[in-house]
Amino acid sequence: MTNVAIIYYSSTGNLHEMALRLEKAAGSEGADVRRRHVAEIAPDAAIDSNPRWREHVDAIAEEPRATGDDMEWADVVLLGSPTRFGNVTSQLQQFLDTLGPLWAQGTLADKVYAGFTSSQTAHGGQESTLLAMYHGVAHFGGILVTPGYTDPLKFVDGNPYGVSHVSGADNDDPIGDGVLDALDHLAARTIRISRRLTVEG
Ligand SMILES: Cc1cc2nc3c(=O)[nH]c(=O)nc-3n(C[C@H](O)[C@H](O)[C@H](O)COP(=O)(O)O)c2cc1C
Numbered sequence: 001m002t003n004v005a006i007i008y009y010s011s012t013g014n015l016h017e018m019a020l021r022l023e024k025a026a027g028s029e030g031a032d033v034r035r036r037h038v039a040e041i042a043p044d045a046a047i048d049s050n051p052r053w054r055e056h057v058d059a060i061a062e063e064p065r066a067t068g069d070d071m072e073w074a075d076v077v078l079l080g081s082p083t084r085f086g087n088v089t090s091q092l093q094q095f096l097d098t099l100g101p102l103w104a105q106g107t108l109a110d111k112v113y114a115g116f117t118s119s120q121t122a123h124g125g126q127e128s129t130l131l132a133m134y135h136g137v138a139h140f141g142g143i144l145v146t147p148g149y150t151d152p153l154k155f156v157d158g159n160p161y162g163v164s165h166v167s168g169a170d171n172d173d174p175i176g177d178g179v180l181d182a183l184d185h186l187a188a189r190t191i192r193i194s195r196r197l198t199v200e201g
Pocket residue numbers: 009010011012013014015016082083084085086087118119120121122123124125166167171
């Protein structure tokens with residue numbers, strides 16, 4: 001059994017939709033899956049400034065939050081964050097910043113990692129967000145398994161660094177088939193590589 005942790009942040013639901021798809025895809029591959037939203041750290045005043053943000057916070061209120069144990073448990077960690085000024089959200093970074101003790105023990109090493117993101121515009125910083133997300137992976141001693149162009153479907157979503165959705169000017173464009181296929185591919189590929197590592201020791 002391969003353990004897959006989907007660790008992500010979402011304000012208005014796009015990353016959440018992507019995480020749900022990854023959860024389904026990883027389950028279809030026979031993996032044991034923990035889908036975990038990281039804790040919200042924005043003040044209520046900021047959340048209430050955007051009705052969709054408030055709606056999403058309320059919708060996931062009862063869901064479990066990501067913990068260090070989820071990271072230790074996982075063979076595959078799929079990290080997700082929307083783009084914030086071309087960078088990772090403070091919410092996901094805050095979670096990563098709590099992992100110092102696990103890093104010191106070496107328990108974040110030797111796992112497979114990959115990332116997914118969403119932004120309003122195609123050139124608004126998806127690659128820079130994914131690359132920033134991967135800084136921590138290098139420090140963990142993680143095994144970064146990007147999708148590259150390892151399948152023709154990657155020429156449709158077009159992002160070799162991870163999987164990305166463009167949510168559009170009103171932030172409500174549906175996640176298209178090309179991105180859904182790329183999410184399925186990311187889950188299958190990372191699980192396959194992790195299993196190879198396990199089998200070959
Ligand atoms: C403070 C802030 C900064 C943002 N910065 C960018 C950006 O640099 N480039 C971009 O294309 N979209 C940017 N966005 C838009 C989000 O990345 C986009 O709406 C994303 O799809 C939201 O994902 P979510 O629904 O999971 O929260 C920003 C949004 C906010 C609130």
